[in-house]
Every structure is written in structure tokens, then in C-alpha cells.
Amino acid sequence: MKKKLMIALTAVSMAVLFSSCGKVPQAEIDAANVAIEAAKTAGADIYVAEDFAALQDSMRSVSENVEAQNGKLFKNFDKVKEQLVVLNQIAAETKTKAEVRKEEVKQEVAALQAELTNLVAQNNELVAKAPKGKEGAAALEAIKGDNSLIETSLNEITELVAAENLMGALDKAKAAKEKALAINGELSEVIAKYSKYRKG
Structure with missing residues (x-):
């Protein structure tokens, strides 16, 4: 009985682990898109065009990684989440650079x-x-x-x-x-x- 309970708990915790890793971080993706749009509104595509192009490339890389994970049985979006944290920082820096320029x-x-x-x-x-x-x-x-x-x-x-x-x-x-x-x-x-x- 105790062994069955342990197996059941392990199965539940594994399911939770995979479901938390396996869910597309849509809120973070949306936030990144908003940050990129804010940089563009500040004129990043005009005043710091190279930085803005690099920012867009980073977002494309995120999208490619999301698609790659969606094609797997056990999805893990941890790397995507890490990319999005960095991307948000870069977007904020690019916005500031554009305003300064x-x-x-x-x-x-x-x-x-x-x-x-x-x-x-x-x-x-x-x-x-x-x-x-x-x-x-x-x-x-x-x-x-x-x-x-x-x-x-x-x-x-x-x-x-x-x-x-x-x-x-x-x-x-x-x-x-x-x-x-x-x-x-x-x-x-x-x-x-x-x-x-x-x-x-």
C-alpha cells in the first residue's frame, strides 16, 4: 500500500514537472513582444537600426525554439524562458539607446x-x-x-x-x-x- 502510494505520488509529481516545463510561456512571449514594440515606438528601428534588427533576430530565435519544443513529446520551455528574460532586458536597453540617439x-x-x-x-x-x-x-x-x-x-x-x-x-x-x-x-x-x- 505504501509502495503504491509512493508510485502514485511520484507519477503525480512527474506529471506536474512536465506540465510546468511543457507549457508555452505565452505571458512572457507577450511581454517580450510589448517590450519590442515599445522600443520601436521610441524609434529604435530608425535611430539604432542594428540593435533593433538584433532584437528582432532574438525574437525569431525564441519562436523557432518554441516551435521545436512543440514538436516534442516531452516539452521543456526552460531555455525559452531564459531567452525571454534576456530579450526583455535587451529590449529595454535598445529603447533607452534609441531615446538617447x-x-x-x-x-x-x-x-x-x-x-x-x-x-x-x-x-x-x-x-x-x-x-x-x-x-x-x-x-x-x-x-x-x-x-x-x-x-x-x-x-x-x-x-x-x-x-x-x-x-x-x-x-x-x-x-x-x-x-x-x-x-x-x-x-x-x-x-x-x-x-x-x-x-x-
Whole structure:
């Protein structure tokens, strides 16, 4: 009788063990998906794209392990649960990284906007000082046109920032700065040569 009771208790405890190990940890999977979505909402897919791709790869690995266990007679999701704990930590870190990077980009764009505003003003002043000879007139008109395009870019950058398209704003600001610096260099060189020529 005692032996039968022991066998019965062992069978029950084994069944409990296998049922606890053999159940898909759906709540943990759902929590991980929520954490990944939170990272995406923070802009992780844009600002820390590599980290976000690695996060998605980790989730795919979890799904593959779940499928592999589902195909077994005695399922054990302990490894999946361990993966999910790590994945949740990585998702939280990725979200924080994205928020930090987004703020950095925002500040970078703001700094470039200020630089561009100054460069446009400088270039307008240089245009006024530049020699107005026959050859120079056409070149100056072209430069004025380029300067106007940079001023238009400044407005577009402001609109992109307002629309939360910070990476687009950053790319446009960098391109506009490059153009503005080229104009600045060209005008400064022409004025310097003209001044030297007049002194000579």
C-alpha cells in the first residue's frame, strides 16, 4: 500500500514537472513582444537600426525554439524562458539607446540649423562685397540662386523636425551646410583675389 502510494505520488509529481516545463510561456512571449514594440515606438528601428534588427533576430530565435519544443513529446520551455528574460532586458536597453540617439540627432540638427542661418547671412554679405564685373555678374546670380535654395532647405528642415523626421532633417542639413560652405569658400577667395588685385 505504501509502495503504491509512493508510485502514485511520484507519477503525480512527474506529471506536474512536465506540465510546468511543457507549457508555452505565452505571458512572457507577450511581454517580450510589448517590450519590442515599445522600443520601436521610441524609434529604435530608425535611430539604432542594428540593435533593433538584433532584437528582432532574438525574437525569431525564441519562436523557432518554441516551435521545436512543440514538436516534442516531452516539452521543456526552460531555455525559452531564459531567452525571454534576456530579450526583455535587451529590449529595454535598445529603447533607452534609441531615446538617447534621438535626442542627440535633435541637438545635432538644431546646431546645424544655427550654423546654416549664420552661413546664409555671411554669404549674403559676401555677395554684396563681391566684384560685379561682366564675368562675375552671371556667377553671382548663380550663387544668389544657390543661397536661396539653402534658405528654402532651412524651412524644409524645420518642417521635417516638426514631423519628427529627424534623420531626414539631419541629412538635408548636412547637405545644405556642405553647399553653404562651398559658396562661402568660393566668395571669400574671389573677394580676396579682387582686393589683392586692387591693392596691386
